Amino acid sequence: MALNPSKFMAASAASANATGKPRQYDVAVIGGGIVGKACALGLAQQGFDVVQIAPDLDQQTPKPSGDHWAERIYAISPGTRSLLQSLQVWDAIEHSRLQVVRDMRIYGDRGEAGDGLHLSAFEAGVPQLAWIGESDLMEYTLEQACRFQSKLECVVGSLDNLFIEPDGALLKLHTAQSPVEMKANLVIAADGANSSLRSMLEIQTDEKSYEQRAVVANFVCTNAHLETAFQWFLPGGDILAMLPLPGKQVSMVWSTSPENATRLLALDADQWQSEFAMLQDGAVVHALGSLSPHSKPGSFPLRKIRAQRVIGPELMPKVILIGDAAHVIHPLAGQGLNLGLRDVATLLRILRERESFRAIADPVLLRRYERERHGDTSAILWVTDRLKKLFTSANPLQQKMRNWGMGLVNRSHLIKRHLIKEALGEVK
DSSP states (O other), X not given: OOOOHHHHHHHHHHHHHTTSSOEEEEEEEEOOSHHHHHHHHHHHHXXXXXXXXXXXTTSOOOOXXXXXXXXXXXXXXXXXXXXXXXXXXXXXXXXXXXEEEOEEEEEOTTOOGGGOEEEEHHHHTOSOSEEEEEHHHHHHHHHHHHHTOTTEEEEXXXXXXXXEETTEEEEEEEESSOOEEEEEEEEEEOSOTTOHHHHHTTOOEEEEEEEEEEEEEEEEESSOOTTEXXXXXXXXXXXXXXXXXXXTEEEEEEEEOHHHHHHHHTOOHHHHHHHHHHGGGGHHHHHHOSEEEOSOOEEEEEEEEEESXXXXXXXXXXXXXXXXXXXXXXXGGSOHHHHHHHHHHHHHHHHHTSOTTOOTTOHHHHHHHHHHHHHHHHHHHHHHHHHHHHHHOOOHHXXXXXXXXXXXXXXXXXXXXXXXXXXXXXXX
16 A cells, blocks of 8 residues: 555644644654664664654665666664664565675775785674675665654644743644654654754754865676675775675775765766776775676765764753754765664664653653664774775875774784674674
């Protein structure tokens, strides 16, 4: 049964205003991306009355099919898999469009074999390190699950204003039909890096541009990728990742200067062949063989963002920030989406395990969430930022030390097992 978003919105508007009083919900989730959908679904499954609000909820994601893979690819950690399993959507994902990653090979910028780092699922005693999947695949599967969740209502609209009151939050929405008001005990900001809700609450952010862009594209390779994710730290500060896709395909994420990104976006198939042949004395071609473009390349700017608070307002918190509204990181570790879904997993666990006398928006619960996410988020942001600085430094001593350090880590099974354990992303 197909969902009719416009009819759904009309019914929502009527119910919100028929009695002259705003419709009351337990939770309002602002934002329609993967993190917002997962959060709304999980809260509804716990029995809360949930409304999800976003301007594009009527734009249903088409089911991915055929031999074309979308350019927007995510690494899915075992921690994210556990969350999707708890939401009962993991088994619904078309697994033929997921690629298991059992090995990671990371190379320093000198191109010497001894500088490399090899992380192996077999060596760590785990079935796999991650999965690679399309954004559209996850969006589509979550949308189907949300459609049939009776405790979840979707409203196509945007948030105009928010008023925090002792008994909850009053939301003023702009919709295609008419202005709508509704109330929620708790509001979740999942509206992205440029969060309007974060701005309404006057929550400040620490932001830094990396002065780089990520160029993304898919390629067909003549060599089997052997379920291996490759990453090369290149001279000059570029970072090239080749992530395995089903069949002999890889997804490229090349972090580079804006000028070089513009140049890469204009390359034709033959020029891409030449480009890869020159990198690291042919190391990319040696690993993957000839690479032929299988999608049109795209790019996006790279930056670091961290909200100074993830709950608000300070005196009477009724709002929680999750996903990119709370933090944005460099893609070199492939943890952006996983970090946002760890926000969701933590929030769902805290609400599930809360004392029976605590309401959903009890400040004690919100501050538990803030404390728990602070440590995890701080560690990942710090490590990712330091790695980015280390591998873009032109200092000869730092260049020598970073490559020597990778080789040292590669020789320590204990350190590698610890790195893999942290990267799995399980939320306790």
